[in-house]
Amino acid sequence: MPLYAMSCFKLPLSLCKRIQSILTRFWWDDKPDKRKISWVAWNTLTLPKSEGGLGFREIEQFNDALLGRISWKILHFPDSLLARVLLGKYCLEKNFLEVTASSSCSHGWRSILAGREVLLKGLGWTVGDGSSINIWKDPWLSTDLPRLPIGPPTEENRHLKVSALLQPETNDWNAAAIQKHLPQYEESICKLIPSSNKKKDALVWLPERKGFYTTKTGYMLAKLNSNAPISENFNWQLNIWKIRIPPKLKMFLWKVKRKALSVGNNLSCRGIVSDLLCKRCGERESELHILIHCSFARRVWDLAPLHRTPRSESSSSLGSLLTSARQTQALPPLGITHSSLYHWILWYIWKSRNLLIFENRIITEEETITKAIVAAKEWQAAQPIVKTPQRCRTTNVPPTEASLIHVPLIEDATLAIPHIEDSTQALPPDEVLLCFTDAAWNASSGSCGMGWIFKTQHRVIHRGSAFRRHTPSALAAEALAMKYALTAASRMEVTSINVFSDSQVLISLLNTETSTNELQGILHDIALLCHSFVSCTFSFIPREANVLADGMAKAALASLNSPAL
Structure with missing residues (x-):
């Protein structure tokens, strides 16, 4: 990816789409001259892993997030040579956060303003002496999200600064002033703790805990604002990405949940009408059928040395199947404590199905369970032992x-x-x-x-x-x-x-x-x-x-x- 160019200039939309197409084909295709099915939409792939995606970068929004770094430096280092030149040329009448692009401005300046739009979605003020913050126009009510009071303000207080709500001697909140101007926000305001020494107000990046802009949080905020959030009652981190299993199994589980496997139901949705039935029992093939409902899978689970095995009646969806897997452990004699035998069994049931279809090899239920147990033990034995560091202790113990x-x-x-x-x-x-x-x-x-x-x-x-x-x-x-x-x-x-x-x-x-x-x-x-x-x-x-x-x-x-x- 042309990261250096993207961090300096805004790329044309057509070029962004071409880069996106190259990434898509690289991910799904086996060979450059052999195109395969794109099982999952690009918009889903670009979601964070915690939201069910793979963390791919949306090129246009990633470009804007990279440009946000230049805007951040101009905002916080106005005395630098680049900032003095640009602000002196384009920001004579308005400040950097309010200026608009003129018809004669350069492409470089338009690119910087594109990055500024990302900044505006996450900038907020931390209260110091309150002299720089307009009560009604600037986001200052929270240190987590950009919040400002809902108006309309009165003619008397529309130009009021936050300093009017602070006691001049101690710089503590003035309860009477808050009750007069913003009584509905009293609790939120009192949770803000300004400096007793009248520190200057600071413009910070709220999505980052330390207040500094980063491309990662800028991109996440741009992505969040460009797509409607998808409400899904499934914890991707706990149920897939944080399980102690190899990456190939995690990717397999992600494909199972995203319906990205070449099973009968998914093929029929894409217009393929052949080979839609299970090769073992002749029923309609789906992820749940292969892993749980098929007679072969049920016999495998009956042999599994687990204290709780999945049942067809309780596993009504892929989400419930993967969620219940976290509560299942291998029986003690096996010695599998640092991996999940449940997920290894899912993997080898899938492999047994593929060997039957593509190589016409029949794998018995006993062989499937044995392979899963052996693979789980080998992977567990290959993992490094992480020692928990001991906490330091002090000899200065308090008195009685x-x-x-x-x-x-x-x-x-x-x-x-x-x-x-x-x-x-x-x-x-x-x-x-x-x-x-x-x-x-x-x-x-x-x-x-x-x-x-x-x-x-x-x-x-x-x-x-x-x-x-x-x-x-x-x-x-x-x-x-x-x-x-x-x-x-x-x-x-x-x-x-x-x-x-x-x-x-x-x-x-x-x-x-x-x-x-x-x-x-x-x-x-x-x-x-x-x-x-x-x-x-x-x-x-x-x-x-x-x-x-x-x-x-x-x-x-x-x-x-x-x-x-």
């Missing part, structure tokens, strides 16, 4: 509950940083502080509780906790707990601190200095708080070594739902 100092619980109702009581003990000079944080999150209510413990090598010097009602995820709750703990340590004038958390994802984000769309504001605040310490490190510990902070977080969450509050 009896040694903790009680600090009153404070509600964080308005997203403000909780007040830390002055009942903490003094930290010895030049001693490193050990901090343990954890959070508990209720998915149904969106509430979370947070807890943190400060200790030295010998004693606990502080404990704190807080809770919050509108939290988008468990990861956001973990990040908030760490932010509040670092704020408390900063107020105690700590110089060196080692922070421990049982959230491996959060620790990885902090140590690699990366971010996500959801956590941009929180991680920005944590990065600034780190500058107030001479030394600040982040380490992962297993949950069983963080039980006290976990208990405090759960207690804080429980107190939020208590009648007293």
Whole structure:
């Protein structure tokens, strides 16, 4: 495929169709001079594997997705030489996201605008100080999908910025302003957590968790918007692609489900009227008949050493046949534990049918089962043994509950940083502080509780906790707990601190200095708080070594739902 040309210019539609035709013929034909039946439509082949396709690229949409990379670079690197030339020539009156193609513009600029259309389907704003985001025109209500409020706006607020909904002192959400302008979106807005330090608003790519545009997600979004979604109650990943069997068996199962095998029913649908009956029993041939309903197949399954074998009455469709296969295991004496004997038997039933038709060879039921068992064992023995890596453990285990100092619980109702009581003990000079944080999150209510413990090598010097009602995820709750703990340590004038958390994802984000769309504001605040310490490190510990902070977080969450509050 001409990837370099496709990443620079938009190809003509006729050329895209020619490339598509070449790919189709390469996939289905045996030889260049021998054309075969295309059993599955091209639109189906280009679907992702999780949707029942094979992940082939739709040429025109893939071309647009590649061009989206240039548009992304122009949008985020406007000071580059290419961006300055193009923006200076074509974007004098309107910005890049709003400009239209003039009649005199070059083919290269039209290609870039084609890539921009892909970007517009997935761009969204993460709220910082809110000064760059128009409430009614820009997508800002979600960090997952491009959502904006449904109008129409009033004459008073049609030019309003998101900054009008934030408190100027703390950069927290102003409940009164939200109730005045967007009361129906209050819950969605409160789940967005802006930076307390008024970070600038950022335009991010929402389909990608880290906010950066990728050709893969751009293509998937373009493909999703070009075709109506097909609702199908069948999990392709679990039932086919993630099964521990060879690729040839996975492709066979995909062809079975997609009716891409040369059986009688499929041949008759394409106008072929000969050889439509089963060679063993004389009935109409279909995938289900060959694999389950035929008398030969039933005798094979009766001999199968499985704890649950398929039955004709329960396997009414190909989907139910493949779904029930995941629940079937080989009996213990065989030793087949890392592969699926069920799918090997399906494969050898199909091979036995082909040998009878094309070579006139009769394979007995016993031979079919024996071949399936031998092949399953050989493939299992050839697979490398993957050892599960042991989780690293820390020697800094938290102290007992009896040694903790009680600090009153404070509600964080308005997203403000909780007040830390002055009942903490003094930290010895030049001693490193050990901090343990954890959070508990209720998915149904969106509430979370947070807890943190400060200790030295010998004693606990502080404990704190807080809770919050509108939290988008468990990861956001973990990040908030760490932010509040670092704020408390900063107020105690700590110089060196080692922070421990049982959230491996959060620790990885902090140590690699990366971010996500959801956590941009929180991680920005944590990065600034780190500058107030001479030394600040982040380490992962297993949950069983963080039980006290976990208990405090759960207690804080429980107190939020208590009648007293």
